[in-house]
Amino acid sequence: MPKQSLILIVLIICSFSVFAQKKLKDKTSFQISDPWNAAYDIRSDIAMVYGVNDAGGHFEERVQGWRDKGYNVQFMTGSAWGQYKDYFLGKFDGKKHFDEGQQMKNGDIIWHGENVPYVVPTENYLKYLKTHIKRAIDAGVTAIYLEEPEFWARSGYSPAFKKEWKAYYGTNWRPEDASPEATYLASKLKYHLYYRALNELFAYAKSYSKSKGHEVKCFVPTHSLINYSSWQIVSPEASLASLKDMDGYIAQVWTGTAREPVFYNGLKKERVFENAFLEYGSMVSMTAPTKRKLYFLTDPIEDRARTWDDYKRNYQATFTAELMYPSVDNYEVMPWPQRIYLGKFKMDDSPEKQPISPIYATQMQVMINALNFMPLSKNELNGSQGIGVLIGNSMMFQRFPTHDGYKDPQLSNFYGMAMPLLKKGIPVQTVHMENLKYDNTLKNIKVLVMSYANMKPMSEEVHVALAKWVRKGGVLIYYGRDNDPFQNVKEWWNSDGKSYTAASQDLFNKLQVNYIASRDEYKVGRGAVFIIREDPKEIVMNKEGDTAYFTNVKYAYEHSAKAGNLLTKNNFLIQRGPYIIASVLDESTNSAPLIIHKNVIDLFNPELPILHEKIIEPGHQAFLYDLEKIKSSRPHVLAAASRVYQEQIDNKAHSYSFITKSPSNTIDVMRIELPTKPKKVSTTLNNKNLQLLKNVWDEASHTLLLKFENHSEGVLVNICW
Incomplete structure (x- = not known):
């Protein structure tokens, strides 16, 4: 038999062996660029092997190495950046492509590494990425992850972007700092380009994998809308759920995103648990109505060099926050395990870098192993349910540059509506306006707080849905002065027969509300609308600025919505199967600890002690195994x-x-x-x-x-x- 025929038969047999595994586990995962190594063999279900060119190449060997150890092997690579030097240096098609880098006004490219810019996703670039996807599918991976479709708000000046502007708008390019409208239009185009990119790449992945006899799943690992808006990055976010070939998301939330300082009570500082809670919540809001699969990520360390003590403290905070969403039970337990197990960082009390301590490694492994058994639960987080804050993708469109003195420091027009409620122990939800077309989006919301100070409705259908919900009994609280310069960009509310000077005017018209300065509440059908002429940022950027805000929400909840007493407290607590998850807030209603009177195993303690009560002080969290939930005596x-x-x-x-x-x-x-x-x-x-x-x-x-x-x-x- 010819040697080539023998090789072909062996490849077919190997391929069949891979694809015949119909029930590979997929509850937990991690992303890894390096080959398998006993030092970081963390035993989650999925190994997402990163990058065709990463770790010196040898992609097929890396895939096979992890598969040989029993992992469900999948493929992840960057959509906006990656080890793509061969493309930019001309080895792909004989042409250099640095003109496709995301470029700032001063001509500088925004780099992700040496000869690796953040990319304007042109059709030629997508052709290049398809070769990576093809190679991964040929290697037998079961899913494709195209992570972080990111376009920096400050980078709309490259030759490639100017060409895309002309093709999309049919007009000559305008610099994004020229006017609020140019800023808004530039962001919409950036949003569109990565929507188009993922649509085309996922369609290719599905088509090609089917031709090979198996269909891969397609996922987008992405930061939350809250974080991208805060960091001044534009991404398709919620709109990706409309792609027929997309199967789900990884919610990339970790210490690095959650530690972004925010304002509350006039003080700007890190509030890691609270921020993580809101970020994970925004990802749940984005995906729940669409039925897309959602993985939650958290990281035992982070990208920026800090101390092991800092990493551990904030890992516990973000880990606790992710477990407070009982509708999610899939987890990326960590990125880059080689960085965690083989990396060296300082301690708070020592400048000398050292490897991870045995104690932290043991604690971390207890935590990630528990995720393999974390159940879904119908239990709700303790506290008054049914209050939501409206958010939308256009939050990303007003962040950079600023115009006419308009500023929104630390995304305070969002946090002004959410943080005062969260700090009082109210499990506030976020609601994506892009999902209002789904009937269940507002099903459990009694009071919805919104503003157009930092975002705008991208379609009239948003107002149609909100008006319908209010008339059926919903209570809407609108905060905003409506005097920001983005109210005047050419959009649907001021064109094609409409001439409103602010987006909210169309909403109030649909609700048949005539605003009167001395009046706050308006009855609409079985519901009500409150109009408060104050920008939400004023609520958190001023000391005790949330007093009137909370009074308004309390009245709307208890009297207008008749939803019961609005309970305040300084903690969050939920039970999922045998697991108890708790967090006690600082800057809250009181400074009392939360005491759990149960026989439990302390899962944050690497000695796994049995406690008869657990005392949790403000600013701390707990992860416990409830021994009272053991129902049998089997080993x-x-x-x-x-x-x-x-x-x-x-x-x-x-x-x-x-x-x-x-x-x-x-x-x-x-x-x-x-x-x-x-x-x-x-x-x-x-x-x-x-x-x-x-x-x-x-x-x-x-x-x-x-x-x-x-x-x-x-x-x-x-x-x-």
């Missing part, structure tokens, strides 16, 4: 800094055994439920005994605490009682 690992495989229970022999895997050179700790105190416990690796660092029985809870060294190839644990 079972309740919590561990590793993932358990091949469990075997022999009731006649009174034995329980399993193999447990986690990154090598880390310490495993696990608490195991058993019928009675064990007589013998052994841990072995390749038939050689491993030292037990801890072997402690707790009679009250019938749990065994073990500690030993982790090995990625698997430690055999055998327990007899």
Whole structure:
């Protein structure tokens, strides 16, 4: 048989073997550019192998290496940037393409790395990316992730962008700093370009994978609308859900996004838990009505160099925030595990860089392993439900540059509506105006707060939906002076027969409300509208500026919406199966700790202690395993800094055994439920005994605490009682 034919048969057999795995797990994932390594073999379901050219290339070998270790292997690469030097330096088609870099007014390109600019996604660039997608599908990946479709608000000056302007608008390019209208139009074009790009790339991925006998899933890992608006980046965000070939999102929220300082009570500072809570919430709002799959990401460290102490503190805050959305149970547990396990950073009390401490590594592994078992839940976060804040993609369009003295420091026109409620323990939701076309979007909202100070409605249908909802009993609170320069950009509310000087005028007209300066509330059908002539930023940028705001929301909730008493508190608490998740707020209604009177395992403590009560102080969070939720006495690992495989229970022999895997050179700790105190416990690796660092029985809870060294190839644990 010819050698070429033999190779073809082998490839076909290998391909069939890959695609025949119809039920690969996909609950948890991580993204990784490097080849498999025992030092960061974290045992989530999915390994998203990053970049065809990353880590020195060898893409197929990297894919196969992770697949050989039992992972569901998928592919991630940047949509706006990546290791694409071959394209920009002319190796792809013989032409250099730096004219397609995102360029600022001074002529500088915004770079993501050496010879890697942020990109204006031209048709030629998309042709190049298709070669990467094809190669990934040929390697047998089960999904494609095109991450971060990002266009910087300050970068609308490149030759490629000018050409796209002419093609899209049919007019000569206008510099985005020339007028508010030019700014708005430039942002709309940037928004369109990445919508078009992902539409074309995902259609190709679906078509090509089907031709190969299997259909890949297509996802967009993206920052939240809140963060992109704050960081002055334009992206398609909610509109991507209308793409028929897109299967879902990864909500890229982590310390780096959540630590962006915001104003509250006149003070600008980091509020990581609160910010993360709002960011994750905006992603839920964006996807829930569309039924797209959603992964939540958080990162045990972050892109910027900080200290291990800082990373740990803020990781706990963002991790807690993501678990407070019980409708989501898929997680990217970390990006770049090689950076976490092999990187070196300082400690708060030491300038010398050092690797991750065994204690933090163990705690982190307990946390990410718990995500493999985190259930969906119908439980709601404690507190008064049904208050929402309206947001929309056009929040990204007014951020840069500023005009006529208009400023919105730290996105305060959004935070002014959300932060005062959140700080009083009210689980405020965000509502995407792009989703108002779906019937269920406002189903559970009693009071909706909105403003056009920092965004504008992109279609008249937004007002049609809002008016319909109010007439059926909804209560709308509108905040805004309506005097910002973006009110006058040429848009649907002031063209084609309409001549409103502010976007809200069309809404009030549809509600048949005639604004009177001395009057706040207007009855509309079974609902009501409040009009407050104040920009939301004034609520948080001024000390005690939220007093009147909260009074208005309370009245609207209790009297106009008749939704019951608006409860205030200083904490958030939810239970998901056996897991209790809690956060206690500072700058809140009081400074009292939250005390949980239950027998629990403290999952933020790497020793996994059993507590009879947990005290949580303001500014802190808790992640607990509720021992009262254990319903049987069968042997079972309740919590561990590793993932358990091949469990075997022999009731006649009174034995329980399993193999447990986690990154090598880390310490495993696990608490195991058993019928009675064990007589013998052994841990072995390749038939050689491993030292037990801890072997402690707790009679009250019938749990065994073990500690030993982790090995990625698997430690055999055998327990007899």
